[in-house]
Every structure is written in structure tokens, then in C-alpha cells.
Amino acid sequence: MNFGPVTLVLIAVTVLVSWQAFEKPQLLGRLILWPPAIDRHKQYDRLITHGFVHADWQHLIFNMITLFFFGAGIERAFAPYIGPVGFLLFYVSAILVAILPTYLRHRHDPNYRSLGASGAVSAVLFASILINPWQLLLVLFIPMPAIVFGVCYIGYSIWMDKRGGDNINHSAHLWGAGYGMLFTVIMEPRIIGVFLDRLMSPSF
Template sequence: MSLTLIIIIITCVISISAFYNPQLLEQFLFWPFYIKRRHEYWRFITCGFIHLDYIHLGFNMFTLYFFGQIVEFYIFEGRGSGFLTFYLLSLVGSNLYSYFRHRDNFDYRALGASGAVSAVVFSFIVFAPWQTILVFFIPVPAIVYGVLYLIYSAYMSRKGYDNIGHDAHFWGGVFGIAYTIIVQPAVGLMFFERLFHPGF
């Protein structure tokens, strides 16, 4: 069984448990105010294992299923420890901006694996920038989707009128690109080579 599937199973079990256990949900939330004042640093990671509802959980795990295994086996060459480190650090990296932005805001809380999933998707984009992916059933080159997604996330973050963690999406994507290129420089070199030689 791939590590991606193990992460999905663990996330589903914990998320579904938290749906019916408010105490567990509260302990796992990303809560910058408490991280700063109570030093509850585990929240950077535990927030990625709980979700708002079944739709939120399903969308994240569905996306992780399709992209995670490719990243796990082709970029991290099937080394579970490498992929696990990447995934957990992505949870931290995608939430750092929100932490510094909201650390004095008692009311700000967040949850979900979206930041780490975004990192996984963008790691895939580094590996296969011109691979066609379906976005709402519309075929789009991965690199085009990635650029548009980052622009959209940055724009929506500035607007700030919904309850979606656009900051985590944006910085998760940036983290996924940077981590992949730094840790696997050969993949980074291939990215730049493929970027200027489109293949459809």
C-alpha cells in the first residue's frame, strides 16, 4: 500500500471522528493565537487531518489520491520517508503566512489538508508541466492551471470575504515548487527544460 493511501485513510478516520467530537476538533484546529500564546505547535500539522465536512474531506482526498501517488513514486522514488517529510512540512509551510498574519487574532481558526494537497499538486506540475489535467472536466496544461490558480488564490486572499484558506493554497503551491526543486534538483532541471519545450 502506498504512503499516499495510508495518509488518506488516517486523514479520513481522524476527520470523521472529529465531525462527531468537538473536543478533538478544537484540539486539532490551526489556531495561531493559541500557537503563539500556548506554544501549541502541533496545530501546524494536526489541522491537516481534520476537515469541515464530507465534501471538504472528499475533495482534498480525491485530489491527493490522483496526484500524491505520482509525486510519491516518481519524484520521491517510492521512498515513503521522503514523501511523508514533504507532506508534513507542506502543512507547516502552507500555514506560516497565516500564522504571522493572524497570531494576534483570537477568532481566526482554520482546518483542512488543502495547503499540503496544493503543495503535492504543484510538485506534480514541476515534474510534468505540460501534462493535461482536467479542471471541471476541461483539459488544461498543468503549468497553465498552476499559474492561474496562484493568481486566483492571491486575488481571493486580498479580497478576504469568504471562509476559504486561499493563503494556505497559495503558499502551499509555492512551497511545493520550492521544496521539489531544492530536494530533487534533477527534477528542477527537467522542469526548466520541459517548460521551454512544450509537449501536448
């Protein structure tokens, strides 16, 4: 496997910052998305820093494993167009875009908090699905075509976002997924035709 250097750096930084935040609650409190801190104290960096801290090790490991397996491929696919710095900016901007609707919805709610890289990881994952819809993913150790997983994931996220109550920011997952696909299409409009051709020709 050809590891993506930017992907590895992102994973290393996220693991280090999250680990430190596990040990230091004050650090977690400063980096987490807490809308009143942005609205009242102009701590706009929280719109990005929340993507580098996680609720627990399980949350962190799940996101980083997903980023590890899909980040390198997207980093390579994007390289001819925007290079490694462009991929880094894509990832960081995905953190921001994925969380903005949540922030605007809860900007005056002092009880709301959000954290995790899920929005950016969803952007990477769905960019990969757009490029190769029939790649096989292991979902709970069960092989599943990426396009099938993507449809199920979007449907589940929409349902759970409306239902609520599980302390997971499904809105960020949805916006991140949409941003990942939109960014890819804007970068290379021909990907739409490629996606449709591949979709009509299943290959595992």
C-alpha cells in the same frame, strides 16, 4: 495505476480523523488551528493537526481526491531521493510551512481559525506540475494542461487572498504551492532544466 502506500495511508488517516472530528466537536476544537491556543497555551501540535481535519465532507473529498491522483506519482518520483519516509516528511512539513504565514498574521486574533489539508495538497500538486507541466488535468470536467491550471490557480489565489471574505485560506494554498516546487528543486536541481525543456515542447 501504481498506488503509493504512503499516499494511501495519509488519505486513510485524514479521512478517519476528519470523520471523527465531524462527529465530535470537542475533537475538532482541539485539532483546528486556533492561534491563541498556540500563542498562550503552547499547543504547537495544532500547526500540524489542523491539516488532518476539514470543514465538511465536500472539503475533505476534494482534497483527498486531489491527493489520490497526484500523491502516488510524486511519491514514486521522490522515492529514489528520499524514500517513503522522506515523502511523508515532505507532506507533513508542507502542512507546517503552508500555515506559518497565516499563524504569524493572526497569532493574536481569537476569532481566527483554519483547517484542512489544502496547503500540503497544493505542495504535492505543484511538485507534479513542475515535473510534468503538460499533463492534462480535469478541471470541472474540462481537460486543461497542468501549467495553465497552475498559472490560473496562483493568480486566483493571490487575488482572493488580497480580497478575502470567502473563509478560504488562500495564503496556505500559495505557500504550499511554492514549498512544493522549492522542495523539488532543492532535492533535484536538474528539474529546472527538465521543466524548461518540457515547457518548450508541449506534449499531451
